[in-house]
Amino acid sequence: MLEAENNRLSDNLATKVSTLKSLALDIETETNDQNRYLDGMDGEFDSTQGLLGGSVRRFDQMLKSGKHNRKLMCYLILTLLFLFIVFYFLIGHVTRG
Structure with missing residues (x-):
């Protein structure tokens, strides 16, 4: 057992x-x-x-x-900032409605 x-x-x-x-x-x-x-x-x-x-x-x-490139960089930054603001408002508008 x-x-x-x-x-x-x-x-x-x-x-x-x-x-x-x-x-x-x-x-x-x-x-x-x-x-x-x-x-x-x-x-x-x-x-x-x-x-x-x-x-x-x-x-x-x-x-x-040089100065020319600085001007170009300023335009590029302003363009990117503008696009960011536009996309921010578009996304905000789409999510609300």
């Missing part, structure tokens, strides 16, 4: 260990997938940082280069 109880408990323990092993393997697989995803994002952020850095350098050069 004790041996049968021990065998039943041993089988129960083996089942639980198997379940834990399966969970550990699933966690490892998910962790590896997430690490690959994060590594890909790291590369994307690096390329974006390079792109933004280049844009800032070009913008800085344009500001330093």
Whole structure:
């Protein structure tokens, strides 16, 4: 009777260990997938940082280069500001009505 109880408990323990092993393997697989995803994002952020850095350098050069470019930059900023205000009112109008 004790041996049968021990065998039943041993089988129960083996089942639980198997379940834990399966969970550990699933966690490892998910962790590896997430690490690959994060590594890909790291590369994307690096390329974006390079792109933004280049844009800032070009913008800085344009500001330093002369009066004509400053006038052009002023027009560009005013145009962007105007477009922002127009879109702000259009979006406000669409969401209200």
